Amino acid sequence: MARSDRSVLPGSTAMLVLALLKAREMYGYEIIEELEKRSNQVFQLKEGTLYPILHSLEKEKLVTARDQETPSGRKRRYYHITAAGLQALDAKKEEWQTFSQAVTAILAGA
Amino acid sequence: MARSDRSVLPGSTAMLVLALLKAREMYGYEIIEELEKRSNQVFQLKEGTLYPILHSLEKEKLVTARDQETPSGRKRRYYHITAAGLQALDAKKEEWQTFSQAVTAILAGA
DNA sequence: ATAATATACCTAGATAATCTAGGTATAAGG
DNA sequence: CCTTATACCTAGATTATCTAGGTATATTAT
Numbered sequence: 001m002a003r004s005d006r007s008v009l010p011g012s013t014a015m016l017v018l019a020l021l022k023a024r025e026m027y028g029y030e031i032i033e034e035l036e037k038r039s040n041q042v043f044q045l046k047e048g049t050l051y052p053i054l055h056s057l058e059k060e061k062l063v064t065a066r067d068q069e070t071p072s073g074r075k076r077r078y079y080h081i082t083a084a085g086l087q088a089l090d091a092k093k094e095e096w097q098t099f100s101q102a103v104t105a106i107l108a109g110a
Numbered sequence: 111m112a113r114s115d116r117s118v119l120p121g122s123t124a125m126l127v128l129a130l131l132k133a134r135e136m137y138g139y140e141i142i143e144e145l146e147k148r149s150n151q152v153f154q155l156k157e158g159t160l161y162p163i164l165h166s167l168e169k170e171k172l173v174t175a176r177d178q179e180t181p182s183g184r185k186r187r188y189y190h191i192t193a194a195g196l197q198a199l200d201a202k203k204e205e206w207q208t209f210s211q212a213v214t215a216i217l218a219g220a
Numbered sequence: 221a222t223a224a225t226a227t228a229c230c231t232a233g234a235t236a237a238t239c240t241a242g243g244t245a246t247a248a249g250g
Numbered sequence: 251c252c253t254t255a256t257a258c259c260t261a262g263a264t265t266a267t268c269t270a271g272g273t274a275t276a277t278t279a280t
Binding site for chain 1: 121125126129150153209213217
């Protein structure tokens with residue numbers, strides 16, 4: 001994310017990526033754009049952040065990857081969520097809900 | 111926070127601390143307990159996390175500190191939020207809202 | 221009385237998430 | 251043809267938090 005946001009919430013990027021991949025398989029560059037679009041410009045992932053995350057998700061077998069070329073010749077690496085990835089997503093979503101509710105509870109008093 | 115939570119949301123601890131201090135001045139150990147209680151055990155700050163945060167908040171002049179002894183002789187360091195701290199809290203709260211709404215938007219599809 | 225636990229503060233070094241700042245290569249648009 | 255956008259990648263820096271210690275005193279249990 002952009003530097004200013006590091007103070008707010010790192011640590012859930014993998015979850016966001018898995019959430020997008022649940023809908024359909026996507027390639028890295030596309031994920032960055034989609035996250036930006038769907039979050040109304042709030043998330044602006046750097047490539048240096050996303051690609052390592054994709055690689056580690058792949059190593060954990062939460063996603064699989066396949067290479068494909070566009071008709072014009074561009075090479076893309078498509079990522080597809082696995083059953084384990086869907087499970088991990090559910091777990092992370094629950095963690096997120098617990099966490100954000102707790103934050104809200106604390107902030108309510110302020 | 112507990113290790114398992116590092117994957118979810120580091121980066122907002124200072125905000126939570128400021129939020130507590132808005133209500134009343136508190137000492138470090140008390141902050142840890144209060145955060146745990148008010149968050150229903152979700153936040154379990156380690157001393158090694160909190161004390162450095164308090165020191166940096168003090169250096170940024172978002173809080174001031176004063177030492178006080180209890181009748182029984184225990185030494186405590188009370189922290190009090192400053193005007194700048196209140197301003198910073200508001201800014202962080204807004205950041206948080208923007209961020210959590212964006213996350214919710216992404217997760218909604220999953 | 222004494223031992224164990226809780227309170228209350230602290231710091232140095234490790235770990236891990238993200239960013240910075242590069243790099244390569246090809247396609248599309250001016 | 252030159253610039254910009256697309257598309258992938260990595261090494262090293264930065265930073266938040268944790269781990270794992272440390273000190274000292276008060277309270278509670280034996």
